Structure formats: structure tokens, C-alpha cells
Amino acid sequence: MTARVVVAAPVVAALLAGCGLSLRSQDDFLLTRTGAGKTLTVVVNDGGTITCNGSKPRPLAGQLLLQARDLVTNLDADAKEEMNLASTPGSVYRFTMKFQDGTISFPDTAGGRHTELGAAEQFALEAAQGPCVDVVGP
Numbered sequence: 001m002t003a004r005v006v007v008a009a010p011v012v013a014a015l016l017a018g019c020g021l022s023l024r025s026q027d028d029f030l031l032t033r034t035g036a037g038k039t040l041t042v043v044v045n046d047g048g049t050i051t052c053n054g055s056k057p058r059p060l061a062g063q064l065l066l067q068a069r070d071l072v073t074n075l076d077a078d079a080k081e082e083m084n085l086a087s088t089p090g091s092v093y094r095f096t097m098k099f100q101d102g103t104i105s106f107p108d109t110a111g112g113r114h115t116e117l118g119a120a121e122q123f124a125l126e127a128a129q130g131p132c133v134d135v136v137g138p
Contacts (some may be wrong), residue, residue, distance in 0.1 A: 026100075028072050033124045035093035035108070040136050042127050044068040052132035060131060069124050071097075074116040078104050085110050095120060 026046050033040040041053050047055035048065050060068065079102035087094060091107035097120060104117075111118030128136045 028068055028099075030098040031120070031124055031127075032096045032097075032130075033093050035091075038136050040124060040128050040132065042124070042132060050127060050131050052127070052135040055132075057133050058131050062132065064123070064126060066117065066127075071116070071120055071123060072099060073103060074098065075120065076101060078102075078116070093121075093124075094122065 002019040016054075028044045029047050031040075031042050031044070039053070043051040044060065044065075045057065046069070048060050049059040050064075058130045071117050073098065076099065079097070079099040082102050083104040083106070085106040091109045093108040094105070094118075095099055095108070096103065096105045106114075106120050111121045
């Protein structure tokens with residue numbers, strides 16, 4: 001009987017979607033960048049959208065979506081450990097990323113030592129200059 005339920009679930013979901021009911025994909029993460037300039041808060045959804053500072057969801061370009069998915073994979077262990085790196089002299093921005101399995105927090109100076117965190121910083125920059133530019137500014 002369990003096998004029937006497992007097989008039936010996707011069929012029911014497809015039928016509901018066909019009737020005009022949409023199913024929402026899971027959010028990959030919430031990233032907040034604070035510091036100099038305007039705060040940036042983005043929510044990346046696995047369905048291919050990004051929400052910038054509470055705006056309506058907008059499409060996330062293919063390469064940026066792939067980068068977001070890589071961040072989820074590469075930072076999962078750090079999130080589970082609740083990584084929290086202290087700010088250092090010379091840092092300008094502070095990043096907080098909330099994932100399904102935990103949260104990480106780090107200054108912009110951490111990217112030099114942790115390439116995965118550098119990738120998160122780069123993602124925030126590209127989001128601010130790309131799909132979020134009208135909300136955050138260049």
C-alpha cells in the first residue's frame with residue numbers, strides 16, 4: 001500500500017498543477033548582506049527565482065541559479081555546524097545565510113581564506129548588480 005501512495009503522489013501533484021494550483025519549489029537560502037550602503041536581502045528559490053529586499057520574485061539567470069545551488073551544496077556542512085566567524089578589522093560587509101539545515105555568518109574578509117564564502121560574497125555582488133539592481137542600486 002505504501003508503494004501506491006508514493007506512485008500516486010506525483011500524479012496528484014500533476015493534476016493539481018493542471019487545475020491551476022501551483023506548487024512552490026523549496027527556498028534554497030536567505031542571504032543578508034549588511035554594512036556600507038543599502039542592506040541586501042535575497043531569497044533564492046530552487047524553482048529559479050530570486051526575491052530582493054521583499055520584492056516580487058523575479059527570474060534568476062541560469063548561471064546565477066547554478067551558483068546558488070553550488071552554494072547550498074558547498075556550505076551545507078558549515079550551516080549544520082552553525083559557522084559564525086567574527087568580523088575583522090577592515091571588513092566592510094557582514095553576511096548571514098540561512099539554509100534548511102542551519103545558518104552561517106561571516107565578514108567579507110573571510111572569502112580570502114574560505115573559497116566557498118568568497119563564492120557567496122560574489123553571488124551577493126552579482127545579484128545586487130543583476131536581478132536586484134533596481135531594488136539595491138549598482
